[in-house]
Amino acid sequence: AALLMASATAWAGAALIAPPPAPAIAIVPQPVEVIGVRGDAFQLDREARIVIDGDPREAGAVARLLADLLRPASGFELPIVRGEAEPGDIALVLAAGEAPDGHVAEGYRLRADESGVRISAATAAGLSNGMQSLRQLLPAAVERGLLLSSPLEVVAVEITDYPRFAYRSAMLDVARHFFSVAEVERFIDEIAMLKINTLHLHLANDHGWRIEIEGWPLLTDVGGLYEVDGGPGGFYTQEEFAGIIDYAAERNVTIVPEANMPGHVHAALTAYPELTCNGVAPQPHTPAAGGGSTLCPTSVDAERLAEDVIRQLAALTPGPYLHLGGDEVFGYTEEEYTYFMELTSGVAEDEGKTVVGWQEVGASDALPIGTIGQYWGSTVPEELDVALMESFLDQGGAIVMSPSDVAYLDQVYPDRPADSRLGLSWAGPTDVAEAYSWDPARIFEGVGDDQVLGIEAPLWTETITSIDDIEFMAFPRLGSLAEVGWSPAPASGEHRDFDEFSPRLVTFLERFEELDVNFHRSSDLPW
Ligand code: TNX
Numbered sequence: 001a002a003l004l005m006a007s008a009t010a011w012a013g014a015a016l017i018a019p020p021p022a023p024a025i026a027i028v029p030q031p032v033e034v035i036g037v038r039g040d041a042f043q044l045d046r047e048a049r050i051v052i053d054g055d056p057r058e059a060g061a062v063a064r065l066l067a068d069l070l071r072p073a074s075g076f077e078l079p080i081v082r083g084e085a086e087p088g089d090i091a092l093v094l095a096a097g098e099a100p101d102g103h104v105a106e107g108y109r110l111r112a113d114e115s116g117v118r119i120s121a122a123t124a125a126g127l128s129n130g131m132q133s134l135r136q137l138l139p140a141a142v143e144r145g146l147l148l149s150s151p152l153e154v155v156a157v158e159i160t161d162y163p164r165f166a167y168r169s170a171m172l173d174v175a176r177h178f179f180s181v182a183e184v185e186r187f188i189d190e191i192a193m194l195k196i197n198t199l200h201l202h203l204a205n206d207h208g209w210r211i212e213i214e215g216w217p218l219l220t221d222v223g224g225l226y227e228v229d230g231g232p233g234g235f236y237t238q239e240e241f242a243g244i245i246d247y248a249a250e251r252n253v254t255i256v257p258e259a260n261m262p263g264h265v266h267a268a269l270t271a272y273p274e275l276t277c278n279g280v281a282p283q284p285h286t287p288a289a290g291g292g293s294t295l296c297p298t299s300v301d302a303e304r305l306a307e308d309v310i311r312q313l314a315a316l317t318p319g320p321y322l323h324l325g326g327d328e329v330f331g332y333t334e335e336e337y338t339y340f341m342e343l344t345s346g347v348a349e350d351e352g353k354t355v356v357g358w359q360e361v362g363a364s365d366a367l368p369i370g371t372i373g374q375y376w377g378s379t380v381p382e383e384l385d386v387a388l389m390e391s392f393l394d395q396g397g398a399i400v401m402s403p404s405d406v407a408y409l410d411q412v413y414p415d416r417p418a419d420s421r422l423g424l425s426w427a428g429p430t431d432v433a434e435a436y437s438w439d440p441a442r443i444f445e446g447v448g449d450d451q452v453l454g455i456e457a458p459l460w461t462e463t464i465t466s467i468d469d470i471e472f473m474a475f476p477r478l479g480s481l482a483e484v485g486w487s488p489a490p491a492s493g494e495h496r497d498f499d500e501f502s503p504r505l506v507t508f509l510e511r512f513e514e515l516d517v518n519f520h521r522s523s524d525l526p527w
Helices: 057-075 122-138 141-143 181-193 238-250 266-271 300-316 334-350 358-361 383-394 432-436 467-474 477-486 498-514
Strands: 032-034 050-053 081-084 090-094 108-113 116-121 157-161 168-171 198-205 254-261 320-327 354-358 374-375 400-403 452-459
Touching: 032 081, 032 383, 050 057, 050 254, 057 081, 057 122, 057 141, 057 238, 081 254, 090 122, 090 374, 108 122, 116 122, 122 157, 122 181, 122 498, 141 498, 168 477, 181 238, 181 467, 198 266, 198 452, 198 467, 238 254, 238 300, 238 320, 254 300, 300 320, 300 400, 300 477, 320 334, 334 354, 334 358, 358 374, 358 383, 374 383, 452 467, 452 477, 467 477
Parallel strands: 050 081, 050 090, 090 116, 168 198, 168 452, 198 254, 254 320, 320 354, 354 374, 374 400, 400 452
Antiparallel strands: 032 157, 108 116, 108 157
Protein backbone atom coordinates (compact mmCIF):
# COMPACT_ATOMS: atom_id res chain seq x y z
CA ALA A 1 0.00 0.00 0.00
CA ALA A 2 2.85 2.34 0.76
CA LEU A 3 3.84 2.12 -2.87
CA LEU A 4 0.69 3.79 -4.06
CA MET A 5 0.03 7.43 -4.34
CA ALA A 6 -3.40 8.38 -3.16
CA SER A 7 -5.38 10.12 -5.83
CA ALA A 8 -8.89 11.27 -6.49
CA THR A 9 -8.34 11.12 -10.22
CA ALA A 10 -9.66 7.63 -10.81
CA TRP A 11 -10.96 7.73 -14.33
CA ALA A 12 -14.19 9.36 -15.38
CA GLY A 13 -17.29 7.48 -14.41
CA ALA A 14 -15.86 5.80 -11.33
CA ALA A 15 -17.92 6.60 -8.28
CA LEU A 16 -15.89 8.56 -5.77
CA ILE A 17 -17.12 7.06 -2.53
CA ALA A 18 -14.07 5.61 -0.87
CA PRO A 19 -10.65 5.11 -2.36
CA PRO A 20 -10.34 1.66 -3.86
CA PRO A 21 -8.16 -0.79 -1.98
CA ALA A 22 -4.53 -0.41 -2.93
CA PRO A 23 -3.31 -3.31 -5.03
CA ALA A 24 -0.03 -4.95 -4.12
CA ILE A 25 2.21 -3.57 -6.82
CA ALA A 26 5.95 -3.72 -7.07
CA ILE A 27 7.55 -2.29 -10.18
CA VAL A 28 11.25 -1.49 -10.68
CA PRO A 29 11.97 1.25 -11.55
CA GLN A 30 9.19 2.89 -9.57
CA PRO A 31 6.68 4.56 -11.92
CA VAL A 32 5.82 8.22 -11.56
CA GLU A 33 2.22 7.53 -10.55
CA VAL A 34 0.41 4.32 -9.68
CA ILE A 35 -3.23 4.53 -8.71
CA GLY A 36 -5.42 1.71 -7.53
CA VAL A 37 -8.74 1.92 -9.38
CA ARG A 38 -12.24 0.69 -8.76
CA GLY A 39 -13.08 -2.53 -10.48
CA ASP A 40 -11.99 -6.13 -10.63
CA ALA A 41 -8.72 -7.48 -11.85
CA PHE A 42 -8.18 -8.13 -15.54
CA GLN A 43 -8.23 -11.81 -16.31
CA LEU A 44 -6.66 -13.06 -19.50
CA ASP A 45 -9.01 -15.46 -21.23
CA ARG A 46 -8.97 -17.69 -24.26
CA GLU A 47 -10.53 -15.16 -26.64
CA ALA A 48 -8.19 -12.32 -25.73
CA ARG A 49 -6.26 -10.60 -28.49
CA ILE A 50 -3.36 -8.21 -28.60
CA VAL A 51 -4.78 -5.28 -30.52
CA ILE A 52 -2.58 -2.71 -32.18
CA ASP A 53 -4.31 0.62 -32.52
CA GLY A 54 -1.76 2.62 -34.49
CA ASP A 55 1.05 1.97 -36.94
CA PRO A 56 1.84 -1.77 -36.78
CA ARG A 57 5.38 -1.21 -38.07
CA GLU A 58 5.98 0.83 -34.93
CA ALA A 59 4.04 -1.23 -32.42
CA GLY A 60 4.65 -4.69 -33.87
CA ALA A 61 7.80 -5.54 -31.94
CA VAL A 62 6.21 -4.75 -28.58
CA ALA A 63 3.13 -6.79 -29.51
CA ARG A 64 5.27 -9.78 -30.47
CA LEU A 65 7.33 -9.65 -27.27
CA LEU A 66 4.16 -9.48 -25.23
CA ALA A 67 2.69 -12.40 -27.14
CA ASP A 68 5.92 -14.39 -26.65
CA LEU A 69 5.55 -13.84 -22.91
CA LEU A 70 1.84 -14.58 -22.58
CA ARG A 71 1.24 -17.41 -25.05
CA PRO A 72 3.33 -20.14 -23.38
CA ALA A 73 2.11 -19.21 -19.89
CA SER A 74 -1.59 -19.05 -20.84
CA GLY A 75 -1.74 -21.63 -23.59
CA PHE A 76 -3.92 -19.17 -25.52
CA GLU A 77 -3.56 -18.20 -29.12
CA LEU A 78 -3.50 -14.44 -28.43
CA PRO A 79 -3.55 -13.28 -32.03
CA ILE A 80 -1.99 -9.92 -32.81
CA VAL A 81 -4.54 -7.88 -34.76
CA ARG A 82 -5.03 -4.31 -35.90
CA GLY A 83 -8.05 -2.22 -35.05
CA GLU A 84 -10.07 -1.37 -31.99
CA ALA A 85 -10.01 -3.29 -28.76
CA GLU A 86 -12.99 -5.26 -27.51
CA PRO A 87 -13.65 -6.23 -23.90
CA GLY A 88 -11.01 -8.67 -22.70
CA ASP A 89 -8.31 -7.54 -25.11
CA ILE A 90 -4.89 -6.07 -24.45
CA ALA A 91 -4.67 -2.87 -26.47
CA LEU A 92 -1.46 -1.19 -27.57
CA VAL A 93 -2.48 2.33 -28.56
CA LEU A 94 0.03 4.43 -30.44
CA ALA A 95 -1.05 8.01 -31.12
CA ALA A 96 0.41 11.47 -30.79
CA GLY A 97 -1.80 12.66 -27.93
CA GLU A 98 -1.44 9.55 -25.78
CA ALA A 99 1.80 10.31 -23.93
CA PRO A 100 1.72 11.99 -20.53
CA ASP A 101 2.07 15.76 -21.05
CA GLY A 102 5.58 16.78 -21.99
CA HIS A 103 6.88 13.21 -22.08
CA VAL A 104 6.38 12.21 -25.68
CA ALA A 105 9.65 10.34 -26.18
CA GLU A 106 9.22 7.51 -23.67
CA GLY A 107 6.17 8.20 -21.53
CA TYR A 108 3.20 5.84 -21.40
CA ARG A 109 -0.08 5.20 -19.67
CA LEU A 110 -1.29 1.81 -18.56
CA ARG A 111 -4.78 0.97 -17.38
CA ALA A 112 -6.06 -2.44 -16.38
CA ASP A 113 -9.36 -3.68 -15.05
CA GLU A 114 -11.86 -6.42 -15.80
CA SER A 115 -12.71 -4.81 -19.15
CA GLY A 116 -9.20 -5.06 -20.54
CA VAL A 117 -5.65 -3.73 -20.53
CA ARG A 118 -4.74 -0.59 -22.39
CA ILE A 119 -1.17 0.64 -22.86
CA SER A 120 -0.91 3.92 -24.70
CA ALA A 121 1.99 6.08 -25.80
CA ALA A 122 3.15 8.41 -28.53
CA THR A 123 6.13 6.26 -29.51
CA ALA A 124 7.16 2.63 -29.75
CA ALA A 125 9.62 3.36 -26.94
CA GLY A 126 6.75 4.44 -24.71
CA LEU A 127 4.79 1.30 -25.55
CA SER A 128 7.84 -0.79 -24.78
CA ASN A 129 8.14 0.82 -21.37
CA GLY A 130 4.46 0.20 -20.73
CA MET A 131 4.83 -3.42 -21.76
CA GLN A 132 7.71 -3.88 -19.30
CA SER A 133 5.53 -2.46 -16.52
CA LEU A 134 2.64 -4.73 -17.47
CA ARG A 135 5.06 -7.62 -17.29
CA GLN A 136 5.84 -6.76 -13.68
CA LEU A 137 2.12 -6.69 -12.86
CA LEU A 138 1.86 -10.33 -13.92
CA PRO A 139 2.92 -13.21 -11.69
CA ALA A 140 6.67 -13.86 -11.86
CA ALA A 141 5.97 -17.41 -13.02
CA VAL A 142 5.00 -16.17 -16.53
CA GLU A 143 8.72 -15.71 -17.13
CA ARG A 144 9.35 -19.45 -16.96
CA GLY A 145 7.70 -20.02 -20.33
CA LEU A 146 5.61 -22.98 -19.14
CA LEU A 147 1.84 -23.35 -19.01
CA LEU A 148 0.47 -22.06 -15.70
CA SER A 149 -2.40 -23.79 -13.90
CA SER A 150 -4.05 -20.57 -12.71
CA PRO A 151 -5.43 -17.77 -14.89
CA LEU A 152 -3.25 -14.74 -15.56
CA GLU A 153 -4.52 -11.70 -13.71
CA VAL A 154 -3.59 -8.04 -13.60
CA VAL A 155 -4.77 -5.98 -10.67
CA ALA A 156 -7.05 -3.00 -11.44
CA VAL A 157 -4.63 -0.14 -11.76
CA GLU A 158 -3.81 3.03 -13.61
CA ILE A 159 -0.20 4.05 -14.22
CA THR A 160 1.17 7.27 -15.64
CA ASP A 161 4.87 7.05 -16.19
CA TYR A 162 7.89 8.61 -17.87
CA PRO A 163 11.64 8.71 -17.26
CA ARG A 164 13.55 11.37 -15.38
CA PHE A 165 16.58 10.98 -17.69
CA ALA A 166 16.59 10.21 -21.40
CA TYR A 167 19.80 8.17 -21.32
CA ARG A 168 19.74 5.13 -19.03
CA SER A 169 22.60 2.93 -19.97
CA ALA A 170 24.64 -0.12 -19.21
CA MET A 171 28.06 -0.75 -20.74
CA LEU A 172 29.48 -4.12 -21.59
CA ASP A 173 33.22 -4.47 -22.21
CA VAL A 174 33.50 -7.20 -24.84
CA ALA A 175 37.21 -6.47 -25.32
CA ARG A 176 38.78 -7.73 -22.09
CA HIS A 177 36.72 -10.86 -22.50
CA PHE A 178 34.63 -11.63 -25.55
CA PHE A 179 30.94 -12.46 -25.27
CA SER A 180 28.93 -14.22 -27.94
CA VAL A 181 25.99 -12.64 -29.74
CA ALA A 182 23.67 -14.88 -27.71
CA GLU A 183 25.22 -13.70 -24.43
CA VAL A 184 24.92 -10.05 -25.43
CA GLU A 185 21.31 -10.59 -26.46
CA ARG A 186 20.47 -12.25 -23.16
CA PHE A 187 21.95 -9.27 -21.34
CA ILE A 188 19.86 -6.95 -23.52
CA ASP A 189 16.71 -8.87 -22.53
CA GLU A 190 17.61 -8.42 -18.88
CA ILE A 191 18.47 -4.72 -18.93
CA ALA A 192 15.37 -3.94 -21.00
CA MET A 193 13.22 -5.28 -18.16
CA LEU A 194 14.58 -2.42 -16.03
CA LYS A 195 13.82 0.15 -18.77
CA ILE A 196 17.52 0.64 -19.44
CA ASN A 197 17.37 2.06 -22.97
CA THR A 198 21.03 2.19 -24.01
CA LEU A 199 23.77 -0.41 -24.24
CA HIS A 200 27.25 0.97 -24.74
CA LEU A 201 29.44 -1.75 -26.27
CA HIS A 202 33.13 -1.30 -25.58
CA LEU A 203 34.39 -2.99 -28.74
CA ALA A 204 38.15 -2.55 -28.60
CA ASN A 205 40.80 -2.37 -25.95
CA ASP A 206 44.29 -3.73 -25.31
CA HIS A 207 43.11 -7.31 -25.04
CA GLY A 208 41.05 -7.57 -28.19
CA TRP A 209 39.54 -5.88 -31.21
CA ARG A 210 35.98 -7.17 -31.52
CA ILE A 211 34.38 -5.57 -34.56
CA GLU A 212 35.10 -6.27 -38.22
CA ILE A 213 36.36 -3.18 -40.07
CA GLU A 214 36.46 -3.37 -43.84
CA GLY A 215 39.91 -2.71 -45.27
CA TRP A 216 41.58 -3.69 -41.99
CA PRO A 217 41.03 -7.47 -41.80
CA LEU A 218 43.87 -8.13 -39.36
CA LEU A 219 42.23 -6.03 -36.66
CA THR A 220 39.94 -8.97 -36.04
CA ASP A 221 41.92 -11.84 -37.61
CA VAL A 222 44.93 -11.03 -35.43
CA GLY A 223 43.70 -8.47 -32.88
CA GLY A 224 40.55 -10.43 -32.11
CA LEU A 225 42.25 -13.68 -31.14
CA TYR A 226 43.01 -13.01 -27.51
CA GLU A 227 41.45 -11.90 -24.28
CA VAL A 228 42.56 -11.39 -20.69
CA ASP A 229 44.60 -14.39 -19.52
CA GLY A 230 45.02 -15.56 -23.10
CA GLY A 231 41.61 -17.07 -23.79
CA PRO A 232 40.35 -17.50 -27.34
CA GLY A 233 38.74 -14.07 -27.82
CA GLY A 234 36.49 -13.56 -30.80
CA PHE A 235 34.83 -10.76 -32.75
CA TYR A 236 31.57 -9.75 -34.40
CA THR A 237 31.25 -9.51 -38.13
CA GLN A 238 29.50 -6.35 -39.24
CA GLU A 239 26.48 -8.49 -40.03
CA GLU A 240 26.42 -9.97 -36.53
CA PHE A 241 26.81 -6.52 -35.05
CA ALA A 242 23.87 -5.25 -37.12
CA GLY A 243 21.89 -8.19 -35.76
CA ILE A 244 22.64 -7.14 -32.19
CA ILE A 245 21.54 -3.59 -33.03
CA ASP A 246 18.22 -4.84 -34.45
CA TYR A 247 17.64 -7.17 -31.52
CA ALA A 248 18.26 -4.31 -29.11
CA ALA A 249 16.06 -1.88 -31.06
CA GLU A 250 13.08 -4.22 -30.76
CA ARG A 251 13.54 -3.94 -26.99
CA ASN A 252 13.91 -0.16 -26.94
CA VAL A 253 17.66 -0.41 -26.42
CA THR A 254 19.96 1.80 -28.49
CA ILE A 255 23.46 0.49 -29.07
CA VAL A 256 26.29 2.99 -28.58
CA PRO A 257 29.47 1.56 -30.10
CA GLU A 258 32.93 2.45 -28.89
CA ALA A 259 36.24 1.43 -30.38
CA ASN A 260 38.45 3.10 -27.81
CA MET A 261 41.24 5.27 -29.29
CA PRO A 262 43.93 6.58 -29.17
CA GLY A 263 44.82 4.74 -25.92
CA HIS A 264 43.90 1.18 -24.96
CA VAL A 265 44.73 0.02 -28.49
CA HIS A 266 47.29 -2.74 -27.96
CA ALA A 267 45.23 -5.28 -29.91
CA ALA A 268 45.22 -3.04 -33.00
CA LEU A 269 49.01 -2.61 -32.72
CA THR A 270 49.53 -6.38 -32.75
CA ALA A 271 47.75 -6.44 -36.11
CA TYR A 272 49.26 -3.41 -37.87
CA PRO A 273 52.82 -2.36 -37.04
CA GLU A 274 52.35 0.87 -39.02
CA LEU A 275 50.15 2.11 -36.15
CA THR A 276 53.15 2.05 -33.80
CA CYS A 277 55.99 4.56 -33.65
CA ASN A 278 58.78 2.01 -33.96
CA GLY A 279 57.11 0.00 -36.73
CA VAL A 280 57.17 -3.23 -34.74
CA ALA A 281 53.98 -5.10 -33.92
CA PRO A 282 53.99 -6.09 -30.24
CA GLN A 283 53.02 -9.48 -28.88
CA PRO A 284 49.44 -9.76 -27.57
CA HIS A 285 48.77 -8.21 -24.17
CA THR A 286 46.97 -10.65 -21.89
CA PRO A 287 47.46 -9.52 -18.26
CA ALA A 288 44.33 -7.88 -16.86
CA ALA A 289 46.08 -4.58 -16.15
CA GLY A 290 46.10 -2.10 -19.02
CA GLY A 291 48.80 -2.16 -21.65
CA GLY A 292 49.43 1.60 -21.61
CA SER A 293 49.38 1.54 -25.41
CA THR A 294 48.62 4.35 -27.84
CA LEU A 295 48.32 4.82 -31.55
CA CYS A 296 51.48 6.56 -32.70
CA PRO A 297 50.55 10.27 -32.63
CA THR A 298 52.48 10.96 -35.82
CA SER A 299 51.26 7.97 -37.83
CA VAL A 300 49.13 8.85 -40.86
CA ASP A 301 48.01 5.23 -40.91
CA ALA A 302 46.62 5.70 -37.41
CA GLU A 303 44.59 8.65 -38.63
CA ARG A 304 43.34 6.61 -41.58
CA LEU A 305 42.39 3.77 -39.23
CA ALA A 306 40.53 6.09 -36.89
CA GLU A 307 38.58 7.62 -39.74
CA ASP A 308 37.68 4.24 -41.26
CA VAL A 309 36.57 2.87 -37.90
CA ILE A 310 34.41 5.87 -37.09
CA ARG A 311 32.81 6.05 -40.53
CA GLN A 312 32.00 2.34 -40.55
CA LEU A 313 30.64 2.29 -36.99
CA ALA A 314 28.53 5.34 -37.83
CA ALA A 315 27.17 3.66 -40.94
CA LEU A 316 26.35 0.48 -39.01
CA THR A 317 24.64 2.29 -36.15
CA PRO A 318 21.17 3.80 -36.60
CA GLY A 319 21.27 5.34 -33.10
CA PRO A 320 22.33 8.95 -32.60
CA TYR A 321 25.46 8.36 -30.52
CA LEU A 322 29.03 7.32 -31.22
CA HIS A 323 31.40 6.86 -28.29
CA LEU A 324 34.98 7.82 -29.13
CA GLY A 325 36.71 6.61 -25.97
CA GLY A 326 39.64 8.92 -25.31
CA ASP A 327 40.40 7.79 -21.75
CA GLU A 328 43.77 7.17 -20.11
CA VAL A 329 46.01 8.23 -22.98
CA PHE A 330 49.55 8.13 -21.69
CA GLY A 331 52.53 9.52 -23.56
CA TYR A 332 50.69 12.04 -25.75
CA THR A 333 51.35 15.73 -25.37
CA GLU A 334 48.24 17.77 -24.70
CA GLU A 335 48.43 19.08 -28.27
CA GLU A 336 48.68 15.56 -29.70
CA TYR A 337 45.73 14.43 -27.59
CA THR A 338 43.41 17.29 -28.44
CA TYR A 339 44.44 17.07 -32.11
CA PHE A 340 43.43 13.41 -32.19
CA MET A 341 40.12 13.89 -30.37
CA GLU A 342 39.21 16.87 -32.53
CA LEU A 343 40.00 14.83 -35.63
CA THR A 344 37.90 11.85 -34.59
CA SER A 345 35.03 13.86 -33.15
CA GLY A 346 34.93 15.90 -36.35
CA VAL A 347 34.57 12.72 -38.41
CA ALA A 348 31.78 11.50 -36.12
CA GLU A 349 30.02 14.84 -36.39
CA ASP A 350 30.41 14.73 -40.14
CA GLU A 351 28.63 11.36 -40.03
CA GLY A 352 25.73 13.00 -38.23
CA LYS A 353 26.46 11.49 -34.84
CA THR A 354 26.39 12.99 -31.39
CA VAL A 355 29.83 12.39 -29.93
CA VAL A 356 30.27 10.79 -26.52
CA GLY A 357 33.68 10.61 -24.87
CA TRP A 358 35.17 9.70 -21.52
CA GLN A 359 35.65 12.73 -19.31
CA GLU A 360 39.26 13.26 -20.46
CA VAL A 361 37.95 14.43 -23.84
CA GLY A 362 36.83 17.64 -22.11
CA ALA A 363 40.51 18.70 -22.32
CA SER A 364 39.68 19.96 -25.80
CA ASP A 365 37.79 23.21 -26.27
CA ALA A 366 37.12 22.52 -29.95
CA LEU A 367 34.65 19.65 -29.71
CA PRO A 368 31.54 19.40 -31.87
CA ILE A 369 28.69 21.36 -30.30
CA GLY A 370 26.74 19.10 -27.98
CA THR A 371 29.46 16.55 -27.24
CA ILE A 372 28.53 14.35 -24.30
CA GLY A 373 31.06 13.78 -21.53
CA GLN A 374 30.98 10.55 -19.55
CA TYR A 375 32.00 11.15 -15.96
CA TRP A 376 33.81 8.31 -14.22
CA GLY A 377 35.29 10.06 -11.19
CA SER A 378 33.72 9.55 -7.80
CA THR A 379 30.53 11.03 -6.32
CA VAL A 380 32.88 13.46 -4.59
CA PRO A 381 34.58 15.09 -7.58
CA GLU A 382 38.07 16.51 -7.67
CA GLU A 383 38.96 19.90 -9.05
CA LEU A 384 40.10 18.54 -12.40
CA ASP A 385 36.80 16.65 -12.76
CA VAL A 386 34.89 19.88 -12.33
CA ALA A 387 36.93 21.61 -15.03
CA LEU A 388 36.44 18.74 -17.49
CA MET A 389 32.68 18.62 -16.93
CA GLU A 390 32.41 22.38 -17.34
CA SER A 391 34.22 22.08 -20.64
CA PHE A 392 31.48 19.83 -22.05
CA LEU A 393 28.75 22.15 -20.78
CA ASP A 394 30.52 25.22 -22.17
CA GLN A 395 30.54 23.51 -25.56
CA GLY A 396 26.80 22.93 -25.50
CA GLY A 397 27.02 19.36 -24.31
CA ALA A 398 25.71 17.39 -21.37
CA ILE A 399 26.95 14.77 -18.94
CA VAL A 400 26.40 11.05 -18.58
CA MET A 401 27.04 10.12 -14.98
CA SER A 402 28.99 6.94 -14.24
CA PRO A 403 30.53 7.73 -10.87
CA SER A 404 32.82 4.79 -10.34
CA ASP A 405 32.21 4.45 -6.59
CA VAL A 406 28.49 3.75 -7.11
CA ALA A 407 27.84 2.94 -10.79
CA TYR A 408 30.74 0.66 -11.77
CA LEU A 409 29.33 -2.85 -12.03
CA ASP A 410 32.82 -4.37 -12.12
CA GLN A 411 33.56 -3.32 -8.55
CA VAL A 412 33.34 -6.05 -5.91
CA TYR A 413 30.36 -6.56 -3.64
CA PRO A 414 31.30 -6.11 0.03
CA ASP A 415 29.62 -9.44 0.84
CA ARG A 416 31.08 -11.47 -2.01
CA PRO A 417 31.96 -15.09 -1.28
CA ALA A 418 35.49 -15.40 0.09
CA ASP A 419 36.65 -17.38 -2.93
CA SER A 420 35.08 -15.06 -5.51
CA ARG A 421 37.37 -14.21 -8.42
CA LEU A 422 34.92 -11.58 -9.69
CA GLY A 423 35.46 -7.88 -9.55
CA LEU A 424 38.03 -5.16 -9.01
CA SER A 425 38.09 -2.94 -5.97
CA TRP A 426 39.82 0.32 -6.87
CA ALA A 427 36.53 2.27 -6.66
CA GLY A 428 34.49 -0.10 -4.55
CA PRO A 429 33.30 -2.19 -2.85
CA THR A 430 29.75 -1.25 -3.80
CA ASP A 431 26.57 -2.78 -2.45
CA VAL A 432 22.98 -2.48 -3.66
CA ALA A 433 22.20 0.34 -1.23
CA GLU A 434 25.20 2.41 -2.35
CA ALA A 435 24.26 1.96 -5.99
CA TYR A 436 20.84 3.33 -5.02
CA SER A 437 21.74 6.17 -2.68
CA TRP A 438 23.11 8.90 -4.92
CA ASP A 439 21.71 11.48 -7.23
CA PRO A 440 23.07 12.31 -10.69
CA ALA A 441 22.05 15.95 -10.34
CA ARG A 442 23.78 16.47 -7.02
CA ILE A 443 27.38 15.60 -7.87
CA PHE A 444 28.53 18.84 -9.46
CA GLU A 445 27.25 22.18 -8.33
CA GLY A 446 25.22 23.76 -11.09
CA VAL A 447 24.95 20.48 -13.00
CA GLY A 448 21.30 19.61 -12.48
CA ASP A 449 18.69 17.65 -14.38
CA ASP A 450 19.01 19.86 -17.47
CA GLN A 451 22.75 19.28 -17.81
CA VAL A 452 22.63 15.56 -17.06
CA LEU A 453 21.68 13.48 -20.08
CA GLY A 454 21.52 10.41 -17.90
CA ILE A 455 23.42 7.63 -16.22
CA GLU A 456 25.50 4.67 -17.27
CA ALA A 457 26.59 1.58 -15.38
CA PRO A 458 29.76 0.23 -16.99
CA LEU A 459 30.68 -3.44 -16.68
CA TRP A 460 34.38 -3.82 -17.38
CA THR A 461 35.32 -7.44 -17.82
CA GLU A 462 38.91 -7.99 -16.74
CA THR A 463 37.60 -10.62 -14.28
CA ILE A 464 34.30 -11.43 -15.99
CA THR A 465 34.31 -14.38 -18.39
CA SER A 466 30.75 -15.63 -18.89
CA ILE A 467 27.12 -14.55 -18.94
CA ASP A 468 26.83 -16.00 -15.43
CA ASP A 469 29.56 -13.60 -14.30
CA ILE A 470 27.89 -10.69 -16.10
CA GLU A 471 24.61 -11.43 -14.36
CA PHE A 472 26.25 -11.79 -10.97
CA MET A 473 27.97 -8.41 -11.16
CA ALA A 474 25.16 -6.51 -12.88
CA PHE A 475 22.27 -7.70 -10.78
CA PRO A 476 20.82 -6.61 -8.50
CA ARG A 477 22.90 -3.41 -8.57
CA LEU A 478 21.63 -2.42 -12.01
CA GLY A 479 18.14 -2.42 -10.48
CA SER A 480 19.29 0.35 -8.14
CA LEU A 481 20.89 2.31 -10.96
CA ALA A 482 17.90 1.89 -13.26
CA GLU A 483 15.67 3.48 -10.65
CA VAL A 484 18.15 6.32 -10.07
CA GLY A 485 17.94 6.98 -13.82
CA TRP A 486 14.19 6.58 -14.27
CA SER A 487 12.22 7.54 -11.18
CA PRO A 488 11.50 11.11 -10.07
CA ALA A 489 14.14 12.90 -8.04
CA PRO A 490 13.72 12.78 -4.29
CA ALA A 491 12.49 16.07 -2.86
CA SER A 492 15.28 18.54 -2.18
CA GLY A 493 17.04 17.70 1.04
CA GLU A 494 15.65 14.15 0.96
CA HIS A 495 17.14 10.88 -0.15
CA ARG A 496 15.82 7.83 -1.90
CA ASP A 497 14.26 5.43 0.57
CA PHE A 498 16.18 2.17 0.39
CA ASP A 499 13.83 0.54 2.88
CA GLU A 500 10.94 1.11 0.49
CA PHE A 501 12.97 0.11 -2.56
CA SER A 502 14.64 -3.03 -1.31
CA PRO A 503 11.55 -5.27 -0.86
CA ARG A 504 10.31 -4.09 -4.25
CA LEU A 505 13.63 -5.10 -5.78
CA VAL A 506 13.38 -8.51 -4.12
CA THR A 507 9.96 -8.94 -5.75
CA PHE A 508 11.45 -7.99 -9.11
CA LEU A 509 14.20 -10.58 -8.62
CA GLU A 510 11.61 -13.37 -8.37
CA ARG A 511 11.24 -12.77 -12.10
CA PHE A 512 14.98 -13.23 -12.58
CA GLU A 513 14.80 -16.44 -10.57
CA GLU A 514 12.26 -17.79 -13.05
CA LEU A 515 14.61 -16.81 -15.87
CA ASP A 516 17.58 -18.48 -14.16
CA VAL A 517 19.49 -15.23 -14.00
CA ASN A 518 22.58 -15.68 -11.85
CA PHE A 519 22.13 -12.53 -9.74
CA HIS A 520 23.95 -11.97 -6.46
CA ARG A 521 21.81 -12.58 -3.35
CA SER A 522 23.11 -9.41 -1.73
CA SER A 523 22.98 -9.36 2.04
CA ASP A 524 21.59 -5.81 2.09
CA LEU A 525 18.27 -7.00 0.61
CA PRO A 526 15.36 -8.32 2.71
CA TRP A 527 15.04 -11.79 1.21
C1 TNX B 1 39.03 2.18 -15.70
S1 TNX B 1 37.04 4.26 -16.31
C2 TNX B 1 38.89 2.10 -17.07
C3 TNX B 1 38.85 0.78 -17.71
C4 TNX B 1 39.04 -0.35 -16.74
C5 TNX B 1 38.28 -0.05 -15.48
C6 TNX B 1 38.34 -1.14 -14.47
C7 TNX B 1 37.73 4.09 -17.70
C8 TNX B 1 37.33 5.02 -18.72
N1 TNX B 1 38.67 3.16 -17.89
O1 TNX B 1 39.77 0.71 -18.76
O2 TNX B 1 38.58 -1.51 -17.31
O3 TNX B 1 38.80 1.13 -14.90
O4 TNX B 1 37.51 -0.87 -13.39
